[in-house]
Amino acid sequence: MTRLLPLALSLAVFSLTGCKNESTPPPEDGRDFDSGDYIEPGAYTGTVMNGYLSQARVWLDIDGDGQVTAGPLEITLESGTVVTLENGEPTALSGDNGRFELDTSELQLDATVGPDLDPRDYALYATILPGRTIDQSRGGVVLDKAFMMSAPPGVRLISPLTSLERFRALAGLAGQFEANATLADAFRHSNPRQDYLKAGDDRAYAYARVFARFLAAQFPEGTSEALANGDGTERLLDINAIKVLAVAFIRNAATLVQRVDEAAPAGRYQNVDIDAIELPVEGLDLLNPVVLATEVVFAHSEDGALPASRSGLERSAELAYSYNPAGQLVRIEANGCMAPSMQELARLANAGGEMAATGTQWLPSISASQLSMGYLQEDGVDEVLEIDWATRTARFYTTTDCHPELAATDALDGEPARSYQWSLNAGRVLSITDGERTLVPDYENASETFLGYRLMEDGVELAALDLTGELVSCLDQLDDADQLPPRVVSAQQSYQFSGFEPQPDLFETLLLEFDTRKERQRLLSYSFLDDRLAAVPELDGQAGFRWELFYQSEDGIIEPEQPNLIEQGFLTLHTRPQSCGRNEDSSPGALFARINRGYKRLSEILAGGVN
Known part of the structure; x- marks a missing residue:
């Protein structure tokens, strides 16, 4: 469905220049x-x-x-x-x-x-x-x-x-x-x-x-x-x-x-x-939003020692995101390896597949396999995630050995290595499965940025994330809040993560941290447990992981109506939660991975797919 624009719009100035050549009057038949x-x-x-x-x-x-x-x-x-x-x-x-x-x-x-x-x-x-x-x-x-x-x-x-x-x-x-x-x-x-x-x-x-x-x-x-x-x-x-x-x-x-x-x-x-003549009419997002276009993953350590310093991490994968004219994400291509996330697929499906409608867009989910860099060094696409919003399915193809539980294929078509299927009720995901595990979203205290869930296998609960409270602000405790550094914890939300044995001691009290200044809602950090990520031999992730997210600076915001776009993310060890009101403007030092992201207007990405 075409998204209509309001009658009052802020206007972009787009300078055009043209040819000034003189020539002869047009011929009688109208040519030239x-x-x-x-x-x-x-x-x-x-x-x-x-x-x-x-x-x-x-x-x-x-x-x-x-x-x-x-x-x-x-x-x-x-x-x-x-x-x-x-x-x-x-x-x-x-x-x-x-x-x-x-x-x-x-x-x-x-x-x-x-x-x-x-x-x-x-x-x-x-x-x-x-x-x-x-x-x-x-x-x-x-x-x-x-x-x-x-x-x-x-x-x-x-x-x-x-x-x-x-x-x-x-x-x-x-x-x-x-x-x-x-x-x-x-x-x-x-x-x-x-x-x-x-x-x-x-x-x-x-x-x-x-x-x-x-x-x-x-x-x-x-x-x-x-x-x-x-x-x-x-x-x-x-x-x-x-x-x-x-x-x-x-x-x-x-x-x-x-x-x-x-x-x-x-x-x-x-x-x-x-x-x-039948017309190939398409649904259009005429707001022409800024959407995630590229992502570079740094998750390789030359000496195999992780965590490492920021400079000690090497490029291990490059991802490209493709969309249809309605702004729906339809394909991710990876040179190297990626790790599709059912939680993010569910969150995106709740937005009708429109990436820009999720606010923060795609939260990071990476493959930390040290094999990825080898595939990156070879030309061509190694993995693909295709999404069909009409049938509520996604197919993951891989020609790599980055996923021990999956069989690699010779081509990026045909029978997928893994398929995802989800069901909807009133426009929200009831459940999503990869054929082995099923994620059931929990919308209690959820926001467009983050939701809880139950992870099931054969009817048995493997893990659960419960948002146990609403977002609690400490913004009124900050003096001259807008004059503080670009990254300040001004709100927190409590949650529980359970289902792992043994459960790390530090996972008893967990907090999502947000920067809510200027009426924004930027998720700054969250901790999680992931048995597949922890199984990577080079990672000592038994104490859990934590994503620290950094956003576009004020002078780097492409679209004022979309200020919550992640520019960098840092994967580190989980640490004990701290108090609200902190300045968190420096990136962590000991890293398992980091990501850099690039954004474009939807029209720019669409134009890149035609000749």
């Missing part, structure tokens, strides 16, 4: 329309089309945010001088045959201020207004669905085809159509920037029409309704949402082209029933 000379000051004309579209909102996106920006709009010149466009970005409604004319007179500057702003340096956008925009090429049909189109800087024809080129650039993908073999073949004899109606190019027109259908199908319904009641100047989608829409278009463009080709009887594209 974009290369027409721009001569007359104050007027910037062009055409918006699927068929020719009148009453579409067109604007010159000077500030690069993908929305109509009203005046006054401040623009910083290369010299550093700030100029103000009192009327904002040039905008107009298209007229007959899709023609539009933008008043760019404000872009002419006094010579003492700086050179004129050239409209060819900026991308054009057009939004179809439901119930108002008319497709004149289809007998005056009034369009009932909104969608957005664009064109590269300097191109004055806006169509679904120029939109594909423009959106590729917006997503950070080089090239126009030649990067994808299907698209390169489709446009081998067509110029995507041409007026395909004037040129009589039925094939390009068929592609444009199916692209327009897809763009309309992906456009958020709530935004479409708002446009039906407005004039297209409303600021409804920010640049992050537009990037997700752009990547979704790019991901599916080749499929759409193939389906048009298959539907063209004997290559007669004028006879294609565009409305009968």
Whole structure:
């Protein structure tokens, strides 16, 4: 399901530059329309089309945010001088045959201020207004669905085809159509920037029409309704949402082209029933959140002695995280070895698979096998975790010997080394099993960051984690709390861990520790027992383990709405809990492992999976 954005959004500025080359006027058939000379000051004309579209909102996106920006709009010149466009970005409604004319007179500057702003340096956008925009090429049909189109800087024809080129650039993908073999073949004899109606190019027109259908199908319904009641100047989608829409278009463009080709009887594209073509519509997270992209694990000691100092640990595994356009984690690839966690799978399933909705995202769970480094030193992926949210299953594949209880396979497909299955009730996980053990979540006093559980095998309880109390704050005891170091224990929550024989003495009293300043909830540390981790010969983990988590610094936060992203984690021995209110700004010295994490926008990760 598409996640809708609120009407009031904070806007990101995305600077765009373009080509300034002059060329000859366009030929009669409309080819190379974009290369027409721009001569007359104050007027910037062009055409918006699927068929020719009148009453579409067109604007010159000077500030690069993908929305109509009203005046006054401040623009910083290369010299550093700030100029103000009192009327904002040039905008107009298209007229007959899709023609539009933008008043760019404000872009002419006094010579003492700086050179004129050239409209060819900026991308054009057009939004179809439901119930108002008319497709004149289809007998005056009034369009009932909104969608957005664009064109590269300097191109004055806006169509679904120029939109594909423009959106590729917006997503950070080089090239126009030649990067994808299907698209390169489709446009081998067509110029995507041409007026395909004037040129009589039925094939390009068929592609444009199916692209327009897809763009309309992906456009958020709530935004479409708002446009039906407005004039297209409303600021409804920010640049992050537009990037997700752009990547979704790019991901599916080749499929759409193939389906048009298959539907063209004997290559007669004028006879294609565009409305009968099945669209590969995807759910989108238009918030375009920041999500976990990479993780590097340091858990190898050259001399075999663990725990070791921070500098004494060597890189042992590298993980890459993949997502679908809805923001659901669908795949983890490891060069080296990893350790899937049923507790984290359950927590993620409670968020519908959407990593960003978990707040802290994936709590660390690593393989400490000293064999991992050997696999890392060889090229290629060694282990994979695939997640299918529709069937509530996950499959783990390994070609390594890092897991004594699992049989390695020759390939990362076919029969998995281990499968996970979970059941839901009212959107929450009832239980999750790996075929041998079953984890039953306990939601008493649980938060989105941490939950209790029972670990069962053949109906026998192996271990249990009980959150025995609610979060207790000591924030009011801290003087000048916001002036303290980045990592301060300002709240604690008691829990019990049982089921291990013998139970370590220090595991009688346990506390989760949080930093709750600035209305955040950052889990700083937690202790645990893990028989599989303790079984690694190099680890002396009989006293239990402890994760110490460090988050992005204030100047390193990518997204203010997502401040609880773990940057580093340190695996050390469990120690006796201490009092609330401590400054915990230094990393521990004796380590079994550490992790470093990297994050990206969802659209960036999605764009990395297309060509």
